[in-house]
Amino acid sequence: MKLILAIVKPFKLDEVRDALIAVGVHGVTVSEVKGFGRQRGQTEIYRGTEYRVHFLPKVMLHIAVPDSLADRVVEAIQAAAATGRIGDGKIFVLDLMHAVRVRTGEIDEAAL
Amino acid sequence: MKLILAIVKPFKLDEVRDALIAVGVHGVTVSEVKGFGRQRGQTEIYRGTEYRVHFLPKVMLHIAVPDSLADRVVEAIQAAAATGRIGDGKIFVLDLMHAVRVRTGEIDEAAL
Amino acid sequence: MKLILAIVKPFKLDEVRDALIAVGVHGVTVSEVKGFGRQRGQTEIYRGTEYRVHFLPKVMLHIAVPDSLADRVVEAIQAAAATGRIGDGKIFVLDLMHAVRVRTGEIDEAAL
Amino acid sequence: MAFTRKLWIAAAAIGAVGLGTTAPAQAQVAEETAFILNSFSFLVHGFLVMFMAAGFAMLESGLVRTKNTAAICLKNIALYGIAGILFYLTGYNLLYAGVDGGVIGSLGFWSADDAAALAGDFSGGYAAASDWFFQMVFVATTASIVSGALAERIRLWPFLLFTALLSGFIYPIAGSWQWGGGWLAELGFVDFAGSTIVHSVGGWAALTGAILLGARKGKYTAGGHINPMPGANLPLATLGTFILWLGWFGFNGGSQLALGSAADVIAIATIYVNTNMAAAGGVVAAMALTQILHGKVDLTMALNGAIAGLVSITAGPDTPSLPLAIAIGAVGGALVVLAVPMFDRLRIDDVVGAISVHLVCGIWGTLAVPLSNPDAGFLTQLTGVVAIGAFVAAATAIVWAVLKATIGIRCSEEAEMIGLDQAELGLEAYPEFGRGSQMI
Amino acid sequence: MAFTRKLWIAAAAIGAVGLGTTAPAQAQVAEETAFILNSFSFLVHGFLVMFMAAGFAMLESGLVRTKNTAAICLKNIALYGIAGILFYLTGYNLLYAGVDGGVIGSLGFWSADDAAALAGDFSGGYAAASDWFFQMVFVATTASIVSGALAERIRLWPFLLFTALLSGFIYPIAGSWQWGGGWLAELGFVDFAGSTIVHSVGGWAALTGAILLGARKGKYTAGGHINPMPGANLPLATLGTFILWLGWFGFNGGSQLALGSAADVIAIATIYVNTNMAAAGGVVAAMALTQILHGKVDLTMALNGAIAGLVSITAGPDTPSLPLAIAIGAVGGALVVLAVPMFDRLRIDDVVGAISVHLVCGIWGTLAVPLSNPDAGFLTQLTGVVAIGAFVAAATAIVWAVLKATIGIRCSEEAEMIGLDQAELGLEAYPEFGRGSQMI
Amino acid sequence: MAFTRKLWIAAAAIGAVGLGTTAPAQAQVAEETAFILNSFSFLVHGFLVMFMAAGFAMLESGLVRTKNTAAICLKNIALYGIAGILFYLTGYNLLYAGVDGGVIGSLGFWSADDAAALAGDFSGGYAAASDWFFQMVFVATTASIVSGALAERIRLWPFLLFTALLSGFIYPIAGSWQWGGGWLAELGFVDFAGSTIVHSVGGWAALTGAILLGARKGKYTAGGHINPMPGANLPLATLGTFILWLGWFGFNGGSQLALGSAADVIAIATIYVNTNMAAAGGVVAAMALTQILHGKVDLTMALNGAIAGLVSITAGPDTPSLPLAIAIGAVGGALVVLAVPMFDRLRIDDVVGAISVHLVCGIWGTLAVPLSNPDAGFLTQLTGVVAIGAFVAAATAIVWAVLKATIGIRCSEEAEMIGLDQAELGLEAYPEFGRGSQMI
């Protein structure tokens, strides 16, 4: 199994979720994160003083998938999340050793 | 060492923490996340319009443990977090290559 | 490649970011988390009743780096984040199998 | 003689004193005392209405999303300032100076003339500036109605320009037809405190604006789906509603325009009670209806219901019995619960429900006056509603269209996505909450 | 002759004028002017008290958790509306009509009768509706007290049903014993603006409700452990307290019930000062005591302390010297700091401290009246406290018990866990903050 | 004869009546009626000013960061209570008792004396307690100004001690020079409602405090870099500004100190209008200037601009024409936009802009009086500004320095890092938002 971490722009989340469902993913865990990268934050002005916001809002998805699905999932995310503009995000793939469904105790692929 | 990611229902957090302490875990890192899975979000009504909330509040725990503890930790979480109702969450186990304690620079099992 | 997870004190974030840039890291993803460990939370009083706050605010960084950079990154974080006081945090290193840049589809080291 | 909102004051004040000379029991209030009390009523009720600006600001900041919250706060405080300036420059005189049964007053700055009173002749009835203050806070209310409906996508400066034109020209002209002693006054149209003249005028301006501006991106998706965009801070919306409720005692009570006789204070007291009970009726009706229709009680609808009750009673808060006041408010509350989703189905995107509350209930309230006021006729009321509606809809549509064609009224798609706070103000309303930049 | 809250007004108004005929220096205020001023005092002070509804709403929304915030907002605006309607239907007449030294007034809708005044006889003293308005906002205050204590677990509709019975029957009957000229008035019981009649009545209703409803799940764990559930928005709670403080000038000042003579305005001014200083004493005492007991100063206790001072002075704001007013308030502030954890140890779960503030300090304030008022006796005061306490505790316990046994008063465990906002209202107070659904 | 703020009231009241004996048309208000109206004006305008305490509390809680929000709420409610107590103990008499052209009044508790009025002699003009109430709420305003500037790092108790000294001694002495009939009054210095006496006094205290306390850690970094620390809740700051705007009608309007004649109410009405329009000018000017300078409109500057307009008009709200009032306010609004970054460049850390708003515009407003008031001379105005400035700057600097050297005024670095809420209050303002402890 693989654990896929995808960092994408927040307003792309719904499209990514739909794409994941389309390729057969049944579950996703999402967190609000801030990203720092090539994309530069905007300059703001507060009470006459300029300052730069370095970290930009992103969402990070954790998606556990069977090995067989991993490539398709990565492609689906990339296709759905890309705008072609800087800051679109990253996808990271980790090896996942075990998975357990808390409710039933089912393990590994049956747990996903 | 293993890095265990557990996604559980928020109100189960205290029980899970107690269970982890009981099996000898010394530290945990927790984040607020939203989950999407078999459990369906509730329907809400705002100003006469129905809509569905897809993502449900969960908490995600990161727990680094020595290999020897990993199985017991997974079991402990599963036992503490299960309600038997859909949406109880998942436990994922990753291989952890290195660990460092920032304060002292201690490494690996000594760092946990 | 490696995926480095670093949990540090929130007010150290700017120093850690600067240290990462200094060693050649181009991107970081940060999330707000709460930590439980040897550091004990403070006791608070609300309306005449004492209680203890168990989980303390931390930030967690996800940093994907080429293998060649991993050690230097870990050292840089440790140096920048350490105060010598309990609760400084942890650094975890995971093996990263694949990376994709969403915008371009570039993969692995080119994606970082 | 035209019964204008201004002359009528003087008439009332003189009347009380005049009658006094023949009916000793009623001659007890010295003319100067009546002058003081009339003026003080304008001031006290005026500051209550002024505070409604805060009520609108809170209601609207509670009902927009966080990324547009600072922008709506700014619009609300700016419009209050600008409306006052324009009402000084042109509004007051267009509304009150020399309308004489016609359709418009005269151009010119307002200026106070208290010479007579200072020389001991109190027949003017009140201090000039107290009257101006009270009239001015009404124009600000009209302008406040628009901001909520068009929130989250209209650009700051075009909106403020519109506000200036509304306050300085459109509202005063519409108002002059009745309150200024214009043709509607001659016809016998009754609109005690402005269900039509204030609330519907604001509502029409909001409606034409909402249509010309278009809905927020993503609000209505293909296939007729409506996408709710929940308000970010409902306790603030609740606070805003309570402030509006408070301010309405000034709005309706002060519109008696005099406090110099027992008859006046009896009228004002009656107005307070009816105003309060119409709001009570509105909130209860809205709650009951949402419970029946949806099985849950939507707080934002209950809040809208309270304001709906207040708008509904505003055309005639002086004549209904208490149970009729409750009923008039309750119908208003129910109307809002039905109108809000209706406008959504028409794809007219009104962020805070201002059109449902102020336009729909403004019309209802105006038409309900004959239920208790024998001086009002249904057809005359309808004439007023239609005439003012037609004029304001046309005038505001033209202004919006011209603004749209020239400087533009809508923010860019990107500004809408990141929010007006960042795009136009360069800051955040809540930098440490939610996705705020100051957390990490 | 019974000195009732109503008759007394008339007496005062007539008195001032009556005396005037023999003492020319005091006869200067024309009867009609006095009539206007008396009525206007009711209206101005009444709108201040009305605004206390917003104060309670903000205080309570600040002290509950986010998941129950919209629900408490809804309860507060709904109860204000419902209390007014019931006070019209039954409350006013039960409280004031024909009590005559007895224990209850008569059934029937309230109706205004200003015929005499309109015919030039001003001996009634004030406009009927101004009096009703002022009395009505008091009943809403009583109802507001209950909502905070029972927050986060009581169901909406049963709570509102209780509110209706409290406003329409229980409060008016209790109040009739003194303010209506009932047996306690004959006995000489003194409760100027309602430490007992308003605040303790609300407090008893909250106490019986809290006991019958039970504590929030998880509040008290096995082994006597108390689990704090911190309020979600303390600036709103602070705002609410300031609004209550403001409103209290109306509450106590307006309870002079007249403004038609120099003596009246002197009394009102004294009341303003004492009211203010009691609150000042309460906030300072609460701060000092928490600093001493806990080494830190709890903001929520300081806020409760201010309100405690206000409740404490309410039974007799007219007679104490300024330092005594500070002292009475300070004792109130200290009492609250001790009472809040005491109720927690008794496992009586009062979310906002309403029982400590309104019941405990209401009793204290009533018993403190003889310190400065020679007309009040300690035993009579105690009789009033006990009699009204016994009646209201019994009546409300019965109502709660019947509601519990029939339609039920407590939400389901699941509703409590997800919060009443989602369970009963189907929305969130802060969808973009914290765990709000609109962030992801 | 010195024209003091107190004597002048009496003079006005007597005047109106006195003139009446010779000019019948002006003799219509009975002395007792005038007495009631004068007192009632103090009470109504006083409660508006009292509510400004809530305005400051909201403005400041909106402009600090979340970790110091509960602390600023606590400071605001505590200072309001303490200022009142000190004004009773020493302040009032130092300000008003026996100043007689000198530099200080006398020591002693305030006490009310209404014997004459109760005996039928109304020449005192107003109820003693109504005057005290109105004067007391002013001292609280002065103290409120300081809390905002020094937020986020000053310790609670030393701050409250300073507040006590400011309210009980420094402010009353400075005020006695003009309002108490001291040497500045004899000189002809004009400060109608306190641009200098209230606002600049607060501003000077804030300035010396900010200097002696030092900037917040991290605010100014090496290399001249300024690090913004954005306010956490801008809708609350907006609400606070609206409340201040409302309260200012009481602040300036009530400072007419009488309502007993047509001339008084005409003056008050004029003051209301000018006060409103100066604020309007301030908000518009601040918006325009930030748009020009920065290409964006900073909401916090617009809010400061409104208050700047209000402070600017306060020294002379009675004499300007309406356009001049707008202009005076607009200059104030512009000054603030320039002063805020200037103080930052001087590394004087003022969290909410209080020094820019209250000190800078207080000076400007005082110097602008001669533009419309022929009784005021520019040099005399300057003398007053400098004399009061020098005294208050010196006195407060000494107090701050002594406090700093003894008990200390600044919290520890760790307390500053975790925030004063946790360090001094042991709780959080928003436990479920942002990093709040109650989320996980």
Ligand SMILES: Nc1ncnc2c1ncn2[C@@H]1O[C@H](COP(=O)(O)OP(=O)(O)O)[C@@H](O)[C@H]1O
């Ligand atoms: N090396 C990295 N490790 C972890 N996250 C990264 C890394 N580089 C970028 N990111 C994340 O990806 C986001 C987008 O990266 P950025 O460099 O701005 O644009 P792009 O991916 O289009 O080149 C960043 O905001 C950050 O959240």
Ligand SMILES: Nc1ncnc2c1ncn2[C@@H]1O[C@H](COP(=O)(O)OP(=O)(O)O)[C@@H](O)[C@H]1O
């Ligand atoms: N494939 C997955 N990858 C990551 N997280 C998942 C995955 N499937 C489920 N989850 C997480 O687990 C939670 C519970 O899953 P769900 O399918 O609703 O119920 P259950 O685990 O009881 O079958 C989800 O809300 C989500 O946070």
Ligand SMILES: Nc1ncnc2c1ncn2[C@@H]1O[C@H](COP(=O)(O)OP(=O)(O)O)[C@@H](O)[C@H]1O
């Ligand atoms: N085994 C662990 N797994 C995951 N996170 C941990 C673990 N132990 C500690 N942490 C994280 O590191 C933080 C610091 O740990 P703590 O034991 O308090 O101090 P120190 O690292 O200085 O010994 C914790 O707050 C928690 O976020």
